[in-house]
Amino acid sequence: MKSLKDILPWEDRPEGCKDVMWRYSKNPIIGRYHIPTSNSIFNSAVVPFEDGYAGVFRCDNKAVQMNVFAGFSKDGIHWEINHEPIKFEAGNTEMIESEYKYDPRVTWIDDRYWITWCNGYHGPTIGIAYTFDFKKFYQCENAFLPFNRNGVLFPEKINGKYAMLSRPSDNGHTPFGDIYISFSPDMKYWGEHRCVMKVTPFPESAWQCTKIGAGSVPFLTDEGWLLFYHGVINTCNGFRYSMGAAILDKDHPEKVLYRTRPYLLAPAATYELQGDVPNVVFPCAALQDGERVAVYYGAADTVVGMAFGYIKEIVAFTKNNSIL
Numbered sequence: 001m002k003s004l005k006d007i008l009p010w011e012d013r014p015e016g017c018k019d020v021m022w023r024y025s026k027n028p029i030i031g032r033y034h035i036p037t038s039n040s041i042f043n044s045a046v047v048p049f050e051d052g053y054a055g056v057f058r059c060d061n062k063a064v065q066m067n068v069f070a071g072f073s074k075d076g077i078h079w080e081i082n083h084e085p086i087k088f089e090a091g092n093t094e095m096i097e098s099e100y101k102y103d104p105r106v107t108w109i110d111d112r113y114w115i116t117w118c119n120g121y122h123g124p125t126i127g128i129a130y131t132f133d134f135k136k137f138y139q140c141e142n143a144f145l146p147f148n149r150n151g152v153l154f155p156e157k158i159n160g161k162y163a164m165l166s167r168p169s170d171n172g173h174t175p176f177g178d179i180y181i182s183f184s185p186d187m188k189y190w191g192e193h194r195c196v197m198k199v200t201p202f203p204e205s206a207w208q209c210t211k212i213g214a215g216s217v218p219f220l221t222d223e224g225w226l227l228f229y230h231g232v233i234n235t236c237n238g239f240r241y242s243m244g245a246a247i248l249d250k251d252h253p254e255k256v257l258y259r260t261r262p263y264l265l266a267p268a269a270t271y272e273l274q275g276d277v278p279n280v281v282f283p284c285a286a287l288q289d290g291e292r293v294a295v296y297y298g299a300a301d302t303v304v305g306m307a308f309g310y311i312k313e314i315v316a317f318t319k320n321n322s323i324l
């Protein structure tokens with residue numbers, strides 16, 4: 001098996017660029033019509049799998065129904081996405097209703113890949129499933145009561161329990177939102193809910209003053225868990241979604257150590273400014289090799305883009321520009 005160092009999708013910082021993170025020059029990597037039925041493909045998650053990568057993709061169809069599809073790639077950039085949505089079998093419970101599925105995240109824990117997404121069950125809540133091979137998928141109990149979005153698992157148990165970030169919400173285009181953490185002994189029953197981070201007081205850091213939500217699965221650095229998250233400001237033209245970073249305590253991840261006052265990436269490229277929902281940068285996955293990180297994000301609720309950075313630089317930036 002090749003090591004991640006050999007195949008991490010990567011492009012060096014463009015000459016003259018002073019930003020801590022930069023976009024892939026060939027963005028978007030997945031276009032809106034990438035599969036025959038799609039209207040848009042965005043807010044999707046990828047993980048290392050076999051000698052390449054696998055992912056779970058949000059593909060809205062041309063009736064604009066939201067569903068999740070498995071996909072595969074050798075290099076993390078060129079993707080083959082199944083033309084049929086994932087069909088789930090019963091996991092740790094009987095099959096539960098799912099009116100729609102969107103915004104998946106994926107992580108490997110212990111012996112299998114776990115998938116979380118926004119599951120339509122009398123409104124959005126957090127759906128959970130697992131797979132060993134990205135062929136058969138087993139749907140488990142929803143983690144929470146509706147309404148909730150942006151459920152992101154930690155990639156390992158913390159103090160013996162599974163841990164998940166989420167964002168309680170309403171049934172619409174929620175005008176509020178803070179990040180909470182919950183714990184579970186078995187991936188079925190969730191409790192010990194604690195507040196992790198709230199929106200910033202306007203005008204302290206205005207890009208994240210309306211709502212925030214966990215983005216990629218956090219990964220460990222020397223300083224703690226590095227989490228990419230989205231922050232939203234409500235402008236006279238509607239919501240604008242940008243990406244920031246936070247560092248959470250290794251053993252007590254409900255404790256935020258640092259959090260960026262400036263954003264790391266905000267809508268500025270054409271494909272982020274124009275699309276079905278203009279002005280959205282929405283991170284859902286991060287691949288890393290201990291030194292470098294590649295972040296996958298949905299752009300304008302239409303396509304998928306990538307951004308790169310050096311972990312050391314991102315950690316230093318987060319510490320040196322922290323709002324805390």
Ligand code: BMA
Binds near residue numbers: 102103241277301
């Ligand atoms: C959220 C979700 C996301 C979407 C975002 C911006 O509420 O619907 O899927 O990217 O809004 O439209």
